[in-house]
Amino acid sequence: MRARDAGLASCHTCGLLLHLPASGHTHCPRCKSPMHLRKPDSLSTTWALLIAAMVAYLPANLYPVMTVVSLGKAQSDTILSGVIYLFVHGDWPLALIVFIASVLVPLLKMAALLYLLISVQRKSHLRNQQRTRLYRVVELVGRWSMVDIFVVALLAALVNVGALATIEPGAGAIAFSAVVILTMFAAMNFEPRLIWDYEGEKNGNAEPAG
Amino acid sequence: MATPNQPDDFETVPDAVVDAESKGFPVVWLLPLVALLIGGWLFYKTESEKGPEITVTFNTAEGVEEGKTYVKFRNVNVGVVHTVDFTEDLKAVELAITMDAGSKEYLTENSRFWVVKPRVGAGGVTGLGTLFSGAYIAFEPHSKGKKRRAYVGLETPPIVTIDKQGTRFRLRADALGSVSIGAPVYFRQFDIGEITDYKLADDYSYVDIGVFITAPYDKYVHKGTYFWNVGGVSLSMGASGAKLEMESMIALLSGGVAFETLPEHLESPVAEEDTVFELFENRTKALARPITETATFVLRFEGSVRGLSVGAPVEYRGIRIGTVKAIELGADPQNKGIVGPVVLIDLEPQRTESYEDIDEAASSQKSISRFEKDPVGRVGFLVERGLRARLQTGSLLTGQLFVEVALFPDAEPAVMLTGGRYPEIPTLPNSLEGIIASVNRILDRVEKADLQGTLTNLNALMVSTSRLASTLEKDMPKLSAELLVTLKTAHGALANLEATTSADGEIGSELQAALKEISAAARSLRVMAEYLERHPEALIKGKGAP
Numbered sequence: 001m002r003a004r005d006a007g008l009a010s011c012h013t014c015g016l017l018l019h020l021p022a023s024g025h026t027h028c029p030r031c032k033s034p035m036h037l038r039k040p041d042s043l044s045t046t047w048a049l050l051i052a053a054m055v056a057y058l059p060a061n062l063y064p065v066m067t068v069v070s071l072g073k074a075q076s077d078t079i080l081s082g083v084i085y086l087f088v089h090g091d092w093p094l095a096l097i098v099f100i101a102s103v104l105v106p107l108l109k110m111a112a113l114l115y116l117l118i119s120v121q122r123k124s125h126l127r128n129q130q131r132t133r134l135y136r137v138v139e140l141v142g143r144w145s146m147v148d149i150f151v152v153a154l155l156a157a158l159v160n161v162g163a164l165a166t167i168e169p170g171a172g173a174i175a176f177s178a179v180v181i182l183t184m185f186a187a188m189n190f191e192p193r194l195i196w197d198y199e200g201e202k203n204g205n206a207e208p209a210g
Numbered sequence: 211m212a213t214p215n216q217p218d219d220f221e222t223v224p225d226a227v228v229d230a231e232s233k234g235f236p237v238v239w240l241l242p243l244v245a246l247l248i249g250g251w252l253f254y255k256t257e258s259e260k261g262p263e264i265t266v267t268f269n270t271a272e273g274v275e276e277g278k279t280y281v282k283f284r285n286v287n288v289g290v291v292h293t294v295d296f297t298e299d300l301k302a303v304e305l306a307i308t309m310d311a312g313s314k315e316y317l318t319e320n321s322r323f324w325v326v327k328p329r330v331g332a333g334g335v336t337g338l339g340t341l342f343s344g345a346y347i348a349f350e351p352h353s354k355g356k357k358r359r360a361y362v363g364l365e366t367p368p369i370v371t372i373d374k375q376g377t378r379f380r381l382r383a384d385a386l387g388s389v390s391i392g393a394p395v396y397f398r399q400f401d402i403g404e405i406t407d408y409k410l411a412d413d414y415s416y417v418d419i420g421v422f423i424t425a426p427y428d429k430y431v432h433k434g435t436y437f438w439n440v441g442g443v444s445l446s447m448g449a450s451g452a453k454l455e456m457e458s459m460i461a462l463l464s465g466g467v468a469f470e471t472l473p474e475h476l477e478s479p480v481a482e483e484d485t486v487f488e489l490f491e492n493r494t495k496a497l498a499r500p501i502t503e504t505a506t507f508v509l510r511f512e513g514s515v516r517g518l519s520v521g522a523p524v525e526y527r528g529i530r531i532g533t534v535k536a537i538e539l540g541a542d543p544q545n546k547g548i549v550g551p552v553v554l555i556d557l558e559p560q561r562t563e564s565y566e567d568i569d570e571a572a573s574s575q576k577s578i579s580r581f582e583k584d585p586v587g588r589v590g591f592l593v594e595r596g597l598r599a600r601l602q603t604g605s606l607l608t609g610q611l612f613v614e615v616a617l618f619p620d621a622e623p624a625v626m627l628t629g630g631r632y633p634e635i636p637t638l639p640n641s642l643e644g645i646i647a648s649v650n651r652i653l654d655r656v657e658k659a660d661l662q663g664t665l666t667n668l669n670a671l672m673v674s675t676s677r678l679a680s681t682l683e684k685d686m687p688k689l690s691a692e693l694l695v696t697l698k699t700a701h702g703a704l705a706n707l708e709a710t711t712s713a714d715g716e717i718g719s720e721l722q723a724a725l726k727e728i729s730a731a732a733r734s735l736r737v738m739a740e741y742l743e744r745h746p747e748a749l750i751k752g753k754g755a756p
Contacts, residue, residue: 008223018226026226035226041236048238052245059252075277171252178245189238 042191053182063172273345316351377428383489388441388465434475438496441465504556505585
């Protein structure tokens with residue numbers, strides 16, 4: 001049995017147990033915090049954020065993340081050209097790290113969210129546990145994807161030697177940080193409980209989920 | 211908290227407060243919209259900033275690097291080479307260049323590209339800055355003309371770029387001379403322009419040379435301006451002696467062109483762009499009045515014409531009136547079958563235009579045509595009055611000859627022959643030839659004279675003279691004795707005369723007394739004359755009492 005089946009929920013803030021209607025916005029009478037059985041509009045919000053992230057992913061990879069102006073020569077690099085540069089110059093472990101952190105991880109994160117959203121929407125009940133684990137991984141990894149942005153921000157602030165060398169963040173950096181932030185919010189807005197909500201529908205039995 | 215065993219407990223659980231339904235557009239859906247908008251805007255911005263893609267073909271890609279070689283205009287980056295590739299036939303290198311968006315308007319068929327790298331030429335060293343920064347591709351924008359995306363780059367930098375103000379002109383020359391591209395153009399020995407290009411005319415009949423004169427000097431080029439070649443050293447030997455012309459050391463190395471406008475042409479309008487001028491060999495030729503009208507005459511000389519060259523002057527009393535046109539071998543009309551030198555001369559009536567005014571009145575009265583109107587008629591008229599041509603030595607040093615035309619009233623009468631190709635002016639022998647001829651004539655006469663008879667006469671004369679001398683010798687002692695006696699007698703007579711005329715002598719004292727008398731008479735006469743002058747009445751009244 002789920003708390004939802006009993007129409008019960010405890011306040012997220014003060015822990016007061018309350019009767020809740022099946023849908024609609026409610027709040028706790030004691031601490032006035034908003035309350036709901038499931039995150040309201042979780043799916044559509046996650047969809048919106050995910051689509052925004054996917055849109056931002058294109059400029060993030062097509063536009064240079066930073067422009068290095070050294071001795072009057074300006075060189076702009078996108079994430080991929082940076083990876084290729086590192087790889088060509090023999091720094092393939094570093095290239096691998098950058099590639100995984102900056103290209104693969106956001107891509108996989110978006111793919112995972114997409115899979116979760118579609119599977120939930122199709123009321124799938126297959127591999128619920130793996131899907132839940134996937135969700136946890138996505139949420140965990142999210143905050144570590146900003147490494148590139150930190151690097152660019154630090155370099156831009158540190159390397160500013162006038163005519164000798166300057167590093168400027170490019171349009172790609174902004175798009176990339178947008179991708180990271182949007183996927184983080186998308187993961188946050190996703191309601192993992194929805195993965196399990198349809199389990200009972202097939203079985204007809206309301207069994208408590210661990 | 212809740213357990214299935216205590217279902218009743220849930221009855222006491224309070225209800226959550228239901229909020230008012232806020233059904234509206236979910237704000238979160240604005241995010242993908244915003245992302246799309248920003249992405250779209252970014253895409254549009256970079257695409258619009260990207261500028262056109264062009265290709266420029268060069269023979270080699272020396273100094274050009276992908277992504278690092280920039281296209282510059284006035285040292286401002288306006289594009290970058292992103293790919294270097296070969297053309298399909300491998301004959302050239304094709305550079306793919308991304309230009310700045312702003313250059314779109316200036317990529318026309320008149321725009322030019324060339325690689326700037328260090329170059330050493332006769333005119334100096336250029337492109338030194340690229341030693342450190344690397345070669346770059348210079349771009350010369352041009353807004354007029356059809357739009358273009360594929361160019362053939364110039365292998366050498368153009369001499370004249372768009373930022374230079376000035377005017378282009380074309381020069382026509384018979385031969386290129388020492389003109390080279392980039393060679394200077396001088397005006398009063400100021401370096402004010404450059405040779406931009408040269409090529410053979412389509413029909414190979416002349417050389418077409420392009421010059422560029424920088425502002426503000428281009429306005430000194432008038433329609434009547436003369437250009438001449440100043441390249442190298444010009445050494446000319448002529449009847450007027452040796453002449454050495456040289457403009458400057460740079461012109462000596464790379465050649466050059468100079469121009470000048472004669473004062474009388476300063477009024478002519480300033481020449482427009484692409485005006486065609488003739489390029490003369492040297493300054494003398496350029497500044498000589500252009501001779502357009504000539505009248506050709508034939509001269510037949512008896513002697514040698516060695517030392518006379520085509521182009522030698524024809525002078526009349528030291529004033530140039532024409533030029534030797536040709537020296538040929540022709541038949542001598544007087545002696546059939548014998549050939550002799552025939553000299554064709556061009557008389558140039560324009561040279562004498564200003565002098566002819568003087569006797570215009572006389573000419574019109576005598577109904578004689580003026581020289582520049584009818585040179586043949588005028589020369590014919592003058593030949594009847596003794597006009598003759600002869601060869602003269604212009605310079606003893608070089609032995610160059612020139613043709614002198616002068617009036618010889620004493621010359622044998624002749625008329626101008628007009629039957630042949632050209633009218634013929636009778637000639638006189640060369641002055642040196644004349645001297646030789648007269649010396650010869652004298653020697654001939656001497657040779658022909660009766661030397662033997664003269665000598666016989668002379669001998670007879672000598673014989674009688676010697677006879678006379680011997681007679682004189684015989685009578686000499688007698689003659690001298692007589693002479694001595696005569697001298698003595700004369701001496702005695704002279705002594706006598708001296709004695710009688712001395713003051714103590716008879717005649718002397720008398721003469722002295724007479725002279726005193728005369729002196730006293732003269733004094734009283736003077737006194738009387740003075741008195742009469744003061745008292746003229748004394749003539750009538752007589753001398754009154756004092």
